Amino acid sequence: MKVKSSKDVVYDWVFVVICVLISLICVVPMINLLAKSLSGTDYLIRNEIYLLPKGFNLNAYTTVLKDVKYVRAFFWTVFLTVVCTVLSLTMTTLCAYPLIFEKLKGRGFINVFITITMFFNAGTIPNYLLMKQLGLLNNPLVLILPGCLSVYNMIIMRSFFYGIPDSLRESAEIDGATFFQIMVKIYVPLSKPVYATLALFYAVGRWNSYSDALMYMKEAKFYPLQLLLYNILNNINQVEVATQEGFSAPGLSESLKAAIVMFSTIPILLVYPWLQKYFIHGVTLGAVKE
Amino acid sequence: MNRTAEKKEKTPKSWANTGNYLKRYWQLYALLALPMIYLVVFKYAPMVYIQIAFKKYSIVKSIWTQPLAKNFGFEYFIKAFSNNDFRYALKNTIVLNLLDLFFGFPAPILFALILNELCFKKFKRVVQTIAYMPHFLSWVIIYSLALQLLAPNAGLVNMVIKKMGFEAIPFLNDAFHWVGTYISFGVWQNFGWGSIVYLAAIAGINPELYEAASVDGAGRFRKIWHITLPGIKPTIVILLIMNLGNILGGGFDRPFAFQNNLVMKVADVIATYVYRVGIKGLQFSLTTAVGLFQSVVGVFFLLMANWISRKMGERGIW
Numbered sequence: 135m136k137v138k139s140s141k142d143v144v145y146d147w148v149f150v151v152i153c154v155l156i157s158l159i160c161v162v163p164m165i166n167l168l169a170k171s172l173s174g175t176d177y178l179i180r181n182e183i184y185l186l187p188k189g190f191n192l193n194a195y196t197t198v199l200k201d202v203k204y205v206r207a208f209f210w211t212v213f214l215t216v217v218c219t220v221l222s223l224t225m226t227t228l229c230a231y232p233l234i235f236e237k238l239k240g241r242g243f244i245n246v247f248i249t250i251t252m253f254f255n256a257g258t259i260p261n262y263l264l265m266k267q268l269g270l271l272n273n274p275l276v277l278i279l280p281g282c283l284s285v286y287n288m289i290i291m292r293s294f295f296y297g298i299p300d301s302l303r304e305s306a307e308i309d310g311a312t313f314f315q316i317m318v319k320i321y322v323p324l325s326k327p328v329y330a331t332l333a334l335f336y337a338v339g340r341w342n343s344y345s346d347a348l349m350y351m352k353e354a355k356f357y358p359l360q361l362l363l364y365n366i367l368n369n370i371n372q373v374e375v376a377t378q379e380g381f382s383a384p385g386l387s388e389s390l391k392a393a394i395v396m397f398s399t400i401p402i403l404l405v406y407p408w409l410q411k412y413f414i415h416g417v418t419l420g421a422v423k424e
Numbered sequence: 425m426n427r428t429a430e431k432k433e434k435t436p437k438s439w440a441n442t443g444n445y446l447k448r449y450w451q452l453y454a455l456l457a458l459p460m461i462y463l464v465v466f467k468y469a470p471m472v473y474i475q476i477a478f479k480k481y482s483i484v485k486s487i488w489t490q491p492l493a494k495n496f497g498f499e500y501f502i503k504a505f506s507n508n509d510f511r512y513a514l515k516n517t518i519v520l521n522l523l524d525l526f527f528g529f530p531a532p533i534l535f536a537l538i539l540n541e542l543c544f545k546k547f548k549r550v551v552q553t554i555a556y557m558p559h560f561l562s563w564v565i566i567y568s569l570a571l572q573l574l575a576p577n578a579g580l581v582n583m584v585i586k587k588m589g590f591e592a593i594p595f596l597n598d599a600f601h602w603v604g605t606y607i608s609f610g611v612w613q614n615f616g617w618g619s620i621v622y623l624a625a626i627a628g629i630n631p632e633l634y635e636a637a638s639v640d641g642a643g644r645f646r647k648i649w650h651i652t653l654p655g656i657k658p659t660i661v662i663l664l665i666m667n668l669g670n671i672l673g674g675g676f677d678r679p680f681a682f683q684n685n686l687v688m689k690v691a692d693v694i695a696t697y698v699y700r701v702g703i704k705g706l707q708f709s710l711t712t713a714v715g716l717f718q719s720v721v722g723v724f725f726l727l728m729a730n731w732i733s734r735k736m737g738e739r740g741i742w
Contacts, residue, residue, distance in 0.1 A: 145541070160555055160558060161557070225458060229456065231452075231455060232452035232453070235449075254723055255719055256719075257712060257716060257718070258676075258695070259703070260712060262703055264473060283459055313449075317455070341562070364681065367568050395569070402561070403560070407553050410552070414623075417621060418620065
C-alpha cells in the first residue's frame with residue numbers, strides 16, 4: 135500500500151462530509167415526522183417542533199392502535215402482502231424455470247410473447263374494462279391477481295437460474311429425476327438469494343401501491359393502508375376523521391397523521407436493511423443484458 | 425447414441441418423435457401454463473378493448489358491434505388533441521419527464537462515483553443503507569413527508585426560512601415551486617437505488633487500469649474521468665435509452681399523490697388525466713384513445729433510442 139499524500143487525505147474527508155450531508159437529507163424528513171408524532175399538541179400548534187419531540191407522549195400512537203379502522207387496514211394489508219408475495223414467487227418460478235431449457239420447443243416464441251407485455255401496455259381504461267368484465271371490480275381478488283407476475287422480476291430470476299451450472303441439472307436427469315423434481319429439489323433451494331430479493335420487491339410493491347385499489351375498489355373495508363392514508367392526507371372523509379379523534383384540535387390531527395405514516399412505514403424500514411446484500415445482487419442481475 | 429438410432433431420428437418428422445419429445449418435456453409446458461394464462465388474461469385480453477378508441481362506446485352493446493366513430497374512427501383522437509386539458513397533460517408529461525431526466529438521471533451516477541471514493545468500508549455500507557431507504561417508501565408516504573417538511577406554517581423548512589427572516593415559500597401550492605418540489609423528491613427517492621447498477625458496473629472495472637494510471641501519475645479526478653466513467657458508459661447508455669423511451673410514459677402514483685387543485689395546470693399528466701376523465705368521468709373512448717397514443721408513441725421512442733444508440737456504436741437493449 136502506498137502512502138497517501140496529504141491532498142488525498144483531505145479529499146477523503148471531503149467525500150465523507152458529502153456523504154454525511156446526503157445521509158442527513160435522506161433521514162431528516164423521517165426524523166421530523168417521528169418528532170411530530172411524539173410531540174404534545176401545544177408545541178405542534180405553536181410550530182416548535184424541529185427534529186426532537188417536545189412534550190413527549192404516545193397519544194397519537196394509542197389513538198391509532200385503538201382505532202379499528204387503522205388496525206383492520208394494517209392487518210388486511212399484511213395479509214394481502216403475504217398472499218401476493220407467495221403467489222407471485224410461485225408464478226415467477228413457474229415462468230422462469232422452463233425457459234432456461236434451450237431444448238424447449240417454442241422457447242423463442244414464448245420469450246417474445248412475454249417481452250411484448252413489458253413494452254406495450256393496453257392502457258388504463260382497457261384494463262379497467264377487463265376487470266369489470268371479469269367481475270373483479272370491488273372484489274378483493276383484484277388486489278391480488280392482476281399483479282401476480284412481473285416480467286421484470288421473472289427476468290431477474292431467470293438470470294439467476296442461468297448461473298446454476300447445467301451439469302447439476304444434467305446429472306439429476308441421468309439419475310431419472312423429472313423436470314419438476316429438479317426444480318423443487320435443486321433450483322429453488324439453490325436460489326435463496328434471488329427469492330429473498332424478489333420477495334422484498336413483490337412485498338414492497340404490494341405494500342406501497344394504492345392506485346389499483348383507488349381504481350378498482352370502492353368498498354372501504356378492503357382499502358389497503360396506503361389508500362386509507364391517501365384519503366386521510368387529502369382530507370377525504372374529513373368529518374369522519376375529526377369525530378373519531380373525539381375533538382378537532384389541529385395539533386392532534388397533525389401528530390395523528392404523522393403517527394399513521396410512521397405506523398405504515400415501520401414494517402418496511404425494519405425489513406429492508408437485512409436484505410441489502412441480496413437485493414443489490416438482484417438489481418444487478420436485472421441489469422444484465424440477456 | 426448408435427447409428428441406427430440416429431437414422432431413425434432422421435426419418436421424416438414423425439409423430440413418434442413429437443411423442444417422445446412431449447413425453448420428456450410436457451412437464452415444462454405444464455409449468456408454463458399458469459404464467460401463460462396469466463399473460464393472456466391480464467396483459468393480452470385488455471388489448472381487445474383498445475378498439476373502443478375507434479368506436480362509439482356504449483355500455484349496453486358488445487364492443488364488437490359498436491359503430492365506428494366519426495372521421496374514420498379517429499374522432500376521439502381529434503377530440504383529445506383539441507382538448508385543452510389533454511394538451512396540458514401531454515405538455516406536463518413531457519416537461520416533467522425531461523426535468524426528471526435532466527436532474528434525476530445524473531444523480532445516481534454522481535452518488536455512485538462519490539461512494540466509490542469513500543475509503544471507509546463500514547461507513548460506506550451505512551451510507552448506502554440510508555440512501556436506499558427512500559426507494560422503499562410509497563409515494564403517499566413521501567408526499568406526507570413533503571407536507572410535513574414544506575407546509576407554509578408548520579413545515580420544518582419554512583420554519584427555518586422564517587427564523588432566518590425570510591418569507592415562507594409556497595413549495596406545494598404555487599406552480600413553479602411545485603415543479604421544483606416534485607422533481608426534487610423524485611431525485612430524493614431514486615438516487616440511492618439507481619446507484620446500485622452503477623456501483624456494480626464500477627466494481628467490474630479492471631483494477632489494473634487504476635494501478636497503471638497511478639503509476640503514470642494520474643490523480644483521483646483524472647482516474648474518474650478517464651477510467652471510471654468510460655468503464656460505466658455502456659450502463660449509462662442503456663439506462664438512458666430506457667429513460668428516453670419512457671419520455672411519454674411515467675407512473676400514476678407519484679403525480680397523483682403530489683397533485684392538488686392549485687397546481688393542476690402544471691401537475692396533471694396523461695396517467696392522471698386518463699384516470700380523472702376516464703374512470704371518474706366515464707369518457708372511455710376518449711381516454712382509451714389517449715392511452716393508445718401514449719403506448720404507441722412510447723414504443724416508437726424506445727425503438728428510436730435503441731436505433732440511435734446502435735448507430736453510435738453502443739449496444740442497444742436488444
